[in-house]
Amino acid sequence: MADAVEGCYQRADEYFKRTFPRPALTFRRSGKNAGTAFLQQNRINLHPELFKQNEHEFFEDVIPHEVSHLLTWQLFKKVKPHGVEWQAIMVDVFKRPANATHSFDVKGVIGKLFNYACLCSSHQLTIRRHNKILKGAQYKCRKCNGVLVEEKLVN
Missing domain, CATH: 3.30.2010.10 (Metalloproteases ("zincins"), catalytic domain)
Structure with missing residues (x-):
């Protein structure tokens, strides 16, 4: 390397x-x-x-x-x-294409995801973003601009 x-x-x-x-x-x-x-x-x-x-x-x-x-x-x-x-x-x-992102399969490397929803759809957030929300941060949907709210499981 x-x-x-x-x-x-x-x-x-x-x-x-x-x-x-x-x-x-x-x-x-x-x-x-x-x-x-x-x-x-x-x-x-x-x-x-x-x-x-x-x-x-x-x-x-x-x-x-x-x-x-x-x-x-x-x-x-x-x-x-x-x-x-x-x-x-x-x-x-470097004679390489100037691609800004990769297309690797990342399913095996991402940790636990948390379910959130906005006005138009569901979203899965990483532990880092989830913890930031718990500390008061807000994230908005790129489509509807609605604030993401955690989806709680109801028993």
Whole structure:
């Protein structure tokens, strides 16, 4: 994995004719995220279980995707996460499609889900969002703009 990250950086160094600082690499579960770039920490986190299930795609797309985020930050600072600068690095430097999301099967990596409803449909929220609601946060449906309310089971 570290070799793949290094390979991306060598391509970027050659393309931009400068040397970029290499990131730290961590492997922690992160919900449905295959990878996450922590810009100011210069760190990439990769989801270990999704990696095991999708090794080829990680090497082909996820690692260049996250490296592109770090390079975009180092070159341009505050720009849109999947904006034109990031897209250009994906396409021009890594010769990969600039896809913002993955399509991995995440059923096996998501923890317990909580049932919520709005005015138009039902929703399933992660433990993180459920706990935020318990502390007073509100989430709204993207379709009807109704506040999500927990569906309680009635015995």
